[in-house]
Amino acid sequence: MRILKVLNNNVIISTSEETGKEVVVMGKGLAFGKSRGDLVEKEKIEKIFTLKDQTEKGKFQQMIENIPQEILEVSESIISYSEKILGKELENNIHLALADHLAFAIQRFKNGYEIKNHLLWEIKKLYRKEFEIGLWAIKEIENKLAVKMPEDEAGFIALHLINATMGESMTNTMDITTMVQDILNLIKYSLKVEFNTQSLYYDRLITHLRFFAQRVISKKNSHLTETPFYNMMEENYPQAFSCALKIKEYVGKNYHYQLGKDEIVYLCLHLQRVIDESKVNK
CATH class of the missing domain: 1.10.1790.10 (PRD domain)
Incomplete structure (x- = not known):
């Protein structure tokens, strides 16, 4: 790997030996005393990543300079x-x-x-x-x-x-954060539960809601559209099912996104765990 351009003492642009694409190479003192065409000292490399296009390359160089x-x-x-x-x-x-x-x-x-x-x-x-x-x-x-x-x-x-x-973009991340908190509040008051924020089930719920909110914000539907478990959830877990329908109403009204039956089923599973855990902790 050889230096194409020195950006500062710690950052250079080179060419990937595997893909042939331009890459940014970082490392403490990596480019000190070096110039175009010199070999990169591999033992000093700390990070390598590829820039998507010339626009990103230009922004990166501008950042380094400013x-x-x-x-x-x-x-x-x-x-x-x-x-x-x-x-x-x-x-x-x-x-x-x-x-x-x-x-x-x-x-x-x-x-x-x-x-x-x-x-x-x-x-x-x-x-x-x-x-x-x-x-x-x-x-x-x-x-x-x-x-x-x-x-x-x-x-x-x-x-x-x-x-x-x-x-995601910063705007989408902020929207996702707001949506997750709104849904948590809806769950809390609908199910009349206090979350155990230290529990594994809570972490799993948060993870599910984060990716769920990401799909809603980006308007990406889930892969499944039908599921044989929908009616079973309605019959066996009526409290969780009712709460899931309230979440469906919330995202439909505020984000113009229609939940599929599979998404309601997955929400029910997580909600039922919250219900079960709250019973144990009472």
């Missing part, structure tokens, strides 16, 4: 830590989105402008792991850049991480 090196390094530190904690690689757009967000947020904060995160409560409840990473991130920013930021910023960072795992 964002201070120390912010880029903190951003990459947060991304690496996130991937370790979440146990998965984040989508490539996080490298652009997070660094750009941090640069703007830090400058805004230094100028005395604070923006309240109106989804902070929901983020804390629905995306606990991502929010904990956000708290780690603002501590890292304080340690590395001497800028002390509020919890609201941890929430914004968490949203960027969620974007990079769900493949």
Whole structure:
């Protein structure tokens, strides 16, 4: 692998030996003293990812040129830590989105402008792991850049991480977060239950609702359209079934999305677990 272009001491553009496509290669001191055509020192490579097109390549180069090196390094530190904690690689757009967000947020904060995160409560409840990473991130920013930021910023960072795992825009992620919280409130008051937020069933419910909301927002119907279990759910789990129909009414009215019978069945299964667990805990 050879250097096509040096972006800074830690970032170069090269060509993938496997695909022949241009890739961004990152690593501490990877490009120090190097120039076009030099071999890349493989032992210094920390991350490689492919840019989708020339537009993304141009944005990435512009980011490297305009964002201070120390912010880029903190951003990459947060991304690496996130991937370790979440146990998965984040989508490539996080490298652009997070660094750009941090640069703007830090400058805004230094100028005395604070923006309240109106989804902070929901983020804390629905995306606990991502929010904990956000708290780690603002501590890292304080340690590395001497800028002390509020919890609201941890929430914004968490949203960027969620974007990079769900493949959605920031707007869609915020809509998904709002929808999940609305549905949880509907479930809580319809079933007259208190959620055990530490339970496995609660985590499974949240996961199901996140992907369910993502389908609704993106207007993607589920793969199944009919199921033999629909009538069985109505007969055997009337409380869960009634609640599922209320959720159907909510998404139909607010998001113009019609739930299929299979989706109602899956909702019933999760709702019945919530009902059963609440009985055990009484």
